Amino acid sequence: MIQNIEKKIKLALAISVGSFVTSLIIVGLTFVFAYSLVNEQRKNIYVLDHNVPVLVRQTEHGTNREVEYESHVNMFHLLFFTLPPDDEYIKNNLNKAMYLVDDTGLAQYNNLREKGYYNSILASSALLTIQTDSITVDENGHFTYYAKQRIERPTSIATRALITEGDLQDVSRTDNNPHGLIIKNWKTVLNKDLKYVEKKNF
Template sequence: MIIKNIESKIRLATLLSIGSFLTSIIICGFVSAYAYQQVANARQSIYILDNDIPILAKQTNMQMNRPAEYKAAVDLFHSLFFNLTPDDKHIEYQMEKAMYFVDETGVGQYNNLKEKGYFNSILSSSSVLSIQTDSIVIDQNRFRYYGKQKIDRRSATITRSIVTEGELIDIPRSENNSHGVLITNWKTIENKDLSNVSKNTF
């Protein structure tokens, strides 16, 4: 009888040990999952100090905001490439900044314009070029840009329709490309005069 009682107690102790071990594992699993969820939620929140008062600001999902960043990058690139003044240093600066947003197709267009004397004509005619964005259409990783460029010369003001298109790829963000967007296969599909208004030269 004594031996049977000892065996029963050993079995009971073993079962209790196994049960406690399994229960501990289950509790640890739940606690870990809860802690992970809390950390993930915390990462979605940013606190901004306003006069030493913390204000909660919610982060937005990167992919949800990506189309807006695509449009901003495309708009910035076209602004850099088409807004020019009769200053060779300014033109060089604009082109250098623009090239951070485009692949070799942009470099090709720049070199082509340079060879044709486009930038020299801006300097010689004291032209001021500015572009106004009408719309940017984003379709997944492709875009089409619609804008109007005004060329203000001493003798006339010319307005042109500018339409370009290309593809967009995600790249690591940098100081020179904060949106992390690279324009590829960029080409101009329309560049035509809409109006040419002469100025009084007297």
């Protein structure tokens, strides 16, 4: 009788210890899985591409920095060259663009303003939009931007080829510069007419 009780006690103890150890293993595995899942999610970051969130992957060596390079260049050119006949909209876009470029961008803006470029857009009710063709960035951060610019006026539509180039430099990320990049030595390489079409008057 006593032996049966001792066996039952040992069995109960073995079951209790086994259950406790099993619970510890399950908790440990759950913790490891949860940690790895959270750590993996932290590698997912979103960047804004002209107010459109783009999911990119963060890695230890910044292998996806290329995505941000192209997005930054694209965002700057969209802001700088999208010009409707609206003075406040133009100023707002250009102010945003200036956070993404060094003084070479400001110099080009001032040059265009002094020549009356923006006033002529307002006076002629022109609508300027840009379509990105491609962006190349080399290992040193030097980029070349290829695009077509469409200039629509009440009487005509003109299409121009646009090529610019510059260098990208890492800076601190801010709300106004989410990619943490700045364009340096920016210049226009080509800006020529491709097509000119007069609108028909009915």
